[in-house]
Amino acid sequence: MEPANKYPFAGAFVMNDGHCLFSVWAPLAENVQLILEDDYREKAFQLDKDDSGYWRIILPDIPPGMHYRYSVDGAEAIPDPASRRQPDGVHGASEVVDPHFTWTDTEWKGIPLHDMVMYELHTGCFTPEHSFEGIIKRLPYLSSIGINTIELMPVAQFPGKRNWGYDGVFPFAVHHTYGTPDQLKALVNAAHLHGIAVILDVVYNHLGPEGNYLEQYGPYFTEKYKTPWGKALNFDDAWCDGVRSFYINNALMWLNEFRMDGLRIDAVHAIWDCGATHFMEELANAVQQLESISGRKKVLIAEIDYNAPRYIKPANEGGYGLSGQWTDEFHHALHALLTNETNGYYADFGNVAPFVKSLRESYVYTGEYSQVRNRKFGRSPEQLPYHQFVVFTQNHDQIGNRLKGERLSSLVSFDALKLAAAAMLLTAHTPMLFMGEEYGETNPFLFFTDHSDPELISNLRKGRKEEFKSFNWADEVPDPQSEDEFSKSTLSWNTDNEKAAILIRYYTYLIAMRKNRAALRNTDRNATVVEEPSGKLISFERKAPGEHLLVLLNFSDKPEVFHDKQYPSLKKIFDSSEAQWSLSSTETKTSFIPPYTAVVYEIQPF
Template identity: 50%
Template sequence: MSFSPTGQAQVLVWAPEAEQVELILNEGNTSVPLKKEEFGYWSVTTDLVSPGDAYKFRLNDDQEFPDPVSLFQPNGVHGASQAYDETSFNWEDDNWQCPLLEDFVLYELHTGTFTPEGTFAGIEQKLDHLLELGVTAIEIMPVAQFPGDRNWGYDGVFPFAVQDSYGGPEGLQRMVSACHQKGMAVVLDIVYNHLGPEGNYLGAYGPYFTNKYNTPWGPAINFDDAWCDGVRRYFSENLLMWFRDFHVDAVRLDAVHAIKDFSPVHILREMKQQVNQLMETTGRTHYMIVELDLNDTCFINPLEEQGYGMDAQWVDEFHHALRVTMTGDQTGYYSDFTGISDLGKAYKDAYVYDGQFSPHRQKSFGVKAEGNPGKQFIVFTQNHDQVGNRMLGERLTELVSYEMQKLAAGAVILSPFLPMLWMGEEYAEPNRFQYFVSHTDPELAEAVRQGRKAEFGMFHAQGEAPDPMAEETFLQSKLQWDLLPLEPHQTLFRYYQTLLKLRKELPALKHLDRQNLEVVENDAHKTLQLRRWHDEEQVLCLMNFSNAPQTVALPLNAKTWNLVLDSAAPEWKGPQPSAPTANAGTEVLMQPESLLVFRGQS
């Protein structure tokens, strides 16, 4: 539903198999019939509905359902839709220019647990903290309407509606405008591979789903079966809405490997083409980022190279190699990774598996990413999946030492890729981030409880999986902002600031040139040398992942190496300084679990 400049409501519904469609107003006392159009659409223009009015649709003179394109569900997933004019918001970001992708420093957060308020307004109150840290883009977990008021967001069932408990559509628009006024980009996590189970009424309107394929969450969305044109338009229009009407700068598309589409033009490629057209019209820049578990550069290659044109992707393999290097844990999918040699490969090649045999998958996996620039790969030590999908939701704070946390931060931030931080890691938030939902269907709620227990059945020696339905599970996942000024939290925050400042100010770190890079790993001593350069400047990052002191000879590529950061220094609450400025060839001592950063002088 949209509103014309004259105030009339223009109503359009896709219901290709319906015999009759009516707009229901005034709690069922007013009915407005829709006219059948081509290709399964029904429409009407009326002055009987205004912004703020509640409404539903009645199909075949039978059941009534909320609008599948509802922008606001103030009474939850089962309640009536509320008309909202998304074009009426008074934007204050006319001069906003989205940063270049290579300048993105991402910060992933969950709206409900990021602040005590758990709202978009709460996020606005913390923007100065993120700016002070050095973040240039916040990445918000999905906000499409879900059941209840507690959910990670991946159970959304109204792709166009903004979660009411977060502040609804106007709250999101206000927050995006506030971010832009402070010079910060906004990335929105969206889900086009499945919908949640409760309140999912799309199937009542038409063949939004297909039995041709299955996903881990049920039937796949119908992108290539009978009547798929209407489905493809639905999700393409949804993407364009976030960019056009909510001024979102980028989207992160969840698990695109679970999008099943054998059409001649893949839905992602079609979406990218439409986004390019939008950018030509508006003059604004928008990016499409994907979560991808295929190591297939087809997704991120340009349209002119017959790729899908996605601008960047998450790289879980960098995380896995780093995690195994830090902890030695090789359970589950970590069994594919041996540690520091794989971390070195991730620095050099982005993908660890680029064609070789994967024991975990029991097949050859991946392709080489030789022509893809560093800005196309997003790396991290933690994210919502890698924390929240652990049985107990432990953060890295709980799994490794304070010294190793500092080393891990440097390993990510000084990489030739885009760094992403997980909310709270910059000050070592101790609260776990756990899996939580608030389904109102008792049978579904119990099924989720039992499913979570079964998933971690072999881990019961470590305790019981928290009850995802319990409000306490949600509340215990909130950040504790009162810890920030205390130690060692404040020192770690300043350390993150320093790393991000180095990344911004040193040309060898700022320019994400994967060719100007050299990596030397020592498996026996668990050390790694990462050397990057740009023009005449060089930066050398020495990493000691072992629990013992190690000596490393400085390379001969520079006459003098000036120390610019030592994670073991007292100013970072480290045990002691490791090495002063030294000449090439000099052996320097590295403290256990430490990072040294040198700037090279010819």
């Protein structure tokens, strides 16, 4: 029988009796044939169409590994848009995959966003193996420093052997060079056994330009809207029901069959939907139902270029009900404050005030005029808890979209690097590290692709040059097609040096403090009080019943005096300038905060 799901199924599904259901959505087609290869010697089978535009057939004795394609209205046979595996790349035949897997994580119930310490990584660049199996080997290390959630950059099938993953064209297929579907499931299973949740980055706003066969099947795209990356997907135009089902089924596959603990959804502002129920709300409802049935926590985190709290507000308050969102403005404000960069989109930031605003309100722009956007921008998130906002000092976008892919470790001093980590981990927001950050990786993270179309490659190179104009960077733009850019971006794992050893201990200590201190676990809006800064010295209080902490962050290159007269008694519990965290021994007095230093005090009662 068909997989249990209220959304019509597309793809090839191996059933318990050895039969295989083939289903493909092509509502405007007059004829669809299934072409089986291998032992069937490219034998063709006619599919039957239902009223919703799905063509189906059930065949006996179809073993996993069988290769197949579809021919629509007599045209050349092409891969299945819902293919589960493309062993020969985006232009090759699709492969039937057995979805069954022996799981051993039966006690796993997931982790709420409130408790997550996240770690973004790229499967191809994280380890020398460039694979899921390589990640499994590093899970004990990640667990030892306190990471309890990894976020995988997209793993859906993309062209060639190397890519960030946002050019994927088969949303249901695991990229063939990373490993098999079973190897990805083995990674999730192993992560759960180490107490680590897995979030997968997915792209529901566009498809990549090479190997995109969806348009040959039906109205997957619409001319009503545009995206920066190509045609907009059809979420509200004629025949949109099939498209919405396609992507909701995709989300449910990752969350249910692969047991992912959540999804990070790329650029949801480019998911255009003017219908009565926005696609993101429908997706959130479907995932909440799955969470209820499975008994496992599932989270949906959106990347949004809008400061629009409606995406993460509960449905009963007029929102779409997503769990949380990436908060780029925290990064921009912190980065500009530390580096003094004010070009490109950093022109809206650059001094203490934006970072203070991000600490206090999560968004920096809540209706003010943005000179980069040339308009008023944003809306206050009001009383939404801080943990719904994921913050970071680095991520794939903010490093990889620099001309040379420089990490923060190559741009600021060692002390400033520690200050940035403290600013992220001591805030009430949900923190996310970028792979290698915790030991000060200096290898860049560059933009890389492996396309085969000469015209596409030429346009890509021109586009990258155009993209960097607003930053006024003088150097030559690296060639994304060069394999060297991928090699340079792979982590060095150079941890056998004093700086790396200190940083690993430093991150481990701060993460443990964050997990174990009641005041640092409290993410309610009224539990954090951000004071007006004194120069470049920022202070804020974190509160919980029975505990009251004061955090000081000195972003100045000079010592700052802290006037502590308003507090009855202070007990210092953390100081980033102490000898154990430093390359040179220093000591901080209560009223004297060295340059680029974070200090935490317990506020003692009268």
